[in-house]
Structure formats: structure tokens, C-alpha cells
Amino acid sequence: MREGISLISGTIESIRVGKPASLHYKSKIVQSAIYKDEVHHPIHVSKTNLEGDKQSDLNHHGGPDKAICVYPSEHYPYWSEKIGQLFKAGDFGENLTIFGLTEDKVRIGDILKADGCLFQVTQPREPCYKIAARHNIDQLPFWIRASGYSGYYLRVLEEGILTKGSVIEIIDRAPQSITIAYANQIMHHDSSNREAIQSILSVDALSESWKEKFSRVLASAK
Incomplete structure (x- = not known):
């Protein structure tokens, strides 16, 4: 742990796993594990991944860089009010619903510890059409x-056992x-901000997929 840092911690409020199943999207049926x-x-x-969790599209989900999907529970009241229906833990297909570690607090490359597991933050979650399909709201990803x-x-640095209700804390910034x-x-x-993009690309822990996206941008x- 780096000297002098202030630990930031949260709580794992929900742990969820799921396997691919049929999901109706407009006139098609697609496979998705968004229901967990x-x-x-x-x-x-x-x-x-978590034991019992599978992904249907390994090109965009899962793998070492995206082993665990996290969603902060603080946001669900916002979505409930905005959309006019109740949103709750698991509604965005996340593996871990966490309170206390929102996007403005967590850095790409941070090391997190929960129970005997070590994780590293790798990239934002990118919402796709399957979230829209689950809630029948085409605009939701936007x-x-x-x-x-x-x-x-999260990338998993050390495997272990995870328990609902456990504290999850940033142990190395x-x-x-x-x-x-x-x-x-x-x-x-702000995708025209070349200096900002280069600074993001300098983060070794950034996932390969986001390195490719920013490199293309x-x-x-040019």
C-alpha cells in the first residue's frame, strides 16, 4: 500500500451470477446473461468470472480485463426517478452492487481488496442494447x-472467496x-481532447479493449 493514502471503502450489497438465456430485442431473439x-x-x-457466471458474447464481455462487472447502488434512485419505475440491485446486469465506490472515486488501476480477493479497476462498463432490451427502453444506453x-x-489479481455484505476497499491507489x-x-x-486521451492511454492497467478504442480515436x- 502506498504511504499516506486515505483508504476509500465500500460495501458489497449484492452478488449476482447468471448464464446466457434468450432475450427479445425488437424483432430478434438474442442471447444474454444480463439477468442474474x-x-x-x-x-x-x-x-x-464468479463461480456460476457466464457471458454470451466474449468479444464484449468477460475475460481477464472484464471478469467482474460492478454497479454503484447510489445510482438506482436516480434511475427510478428519471424513468418512473423502480430500479434496484441487479437491474443493470452487474455481478457486484456496491455502495461507496462510485465512478468519481475510483481510478483505473486502483487495487481493491474484499475478503481474500484482490481486484484491479480496468475500465468503465459500456452499456449496450441488451440493457435497453431488458428494460424495453431504447434510450437507456444513451x-x-x-x-x-x-x-x-474489475480484473481479478488474486482469486478467493467473496461474501455478500463484505467491505471492499481501495488498498493501493x-x-x-x-x-x-x-x-x-x-x-x-470530449473525444477530441488528444492530451487527455494520451494521459488515459498511459495507464498500464487500462483494459486492452479501451486502449484500442482510444487509439482509434x-x-x-489526425
Whole structure:
């Protein structure tokens, strides 16, 4: 742990896993694991996912850089008020619903500890059409990008057992101050800011997929 840092901690309010199932989207049926069931017992965390959790589209979900999807519970009241229907833990298909570690507090590259597990923050979660399909709200992915209330992904550094209600804390801060909120802002609202993009790309812990996305943005701006 770096000397002199102030620990920031949160609480794991919900743990969820799911497997691919049919999801209706407009005139099509697609496969998605966005519906996840809550787990009330201690669960094993591997380098690629939680025990019992699967992804249907490994090109965009899952893998070492996106092993665990996190969503802050603080945002659900906002969505309930905005949309006029109740939103609650698990409604965005996350694995962990966490209170206390929102996008403006968490940096890409931060090391988090919960129970015997170690995680590293890698990138914002990108909302796709499957969130729209689940809630039958076509605009929902666009509203998520606009709000910055995206959630984020974790890489698993040390496998272990995770339990609902456990404290999850930042035990080592990334040296660059690139928060998830800042990365969202640059990607979706200020993509012509070459200096900002280069600073984000300098973060070694950034996921490969977001390195590729920002590299393409830089190349297209030349």
C-alpha cells in the first residue's frame, strides 16, 4: 500500500451470477446473461468470472480485463426517478452492487481488496442494447453514457472467496488520477481532447479493449 493514502471503502450489497438465456430485442431473439440471480452464500472468484457466471458474447464481455462487472447502488434512485419505475440491485446486469465506490472515486488501476480477493479497476462498463432490451427502453444506453453512471469492470489479481455484505476497499491507489468518471467524460463527451486521451492511454492497467478504442480515436483525429 502506498504511504499516506486515505483508504476509500465500500460495501458489497449484492452478488449476482447468471448464464446466457434468450432475450427479445425488437424483432430478434438474442442471447444474454444480463439477468442474474442473487447469491447469498460465499462464492468463489476466479481470474475470469464468479463461480456460476457466464457471458454470451466474449468479444464484449468477460475475460481477464472484464471478469467482474460492478454497479454503484447510489445510482438506482436516480434511475427510478428519471424513468418512473423502480430500479434496484441487479437491474443493470452487474455481478457486484456496491455502495461507496462510485465512478468519481475510483481510478483505473486502483487495487481493491474484499475478503481474500484482490481486484484491479480496468475500465468503465459500456452499456449496450441488451440493457435497453431488458428494460424495453431504447434510450437507456444513451442516458447511461450521458449521466456517467456506467459502473465499471474489475480484473481479478488474486482469486478467493467473496461474501455478500463484505467491505471492499481501495488498498493501493493508481499513480495517475484517471477516474472512471473522467474516462467516461473523455470517451463520450470530449473525444477530441488528444492530451487527455494520451494521459488515459498511459495507464498500464487500462483494459486492452479501451486502449484500442482510444487509439482509434487518436488515429481518426489526425
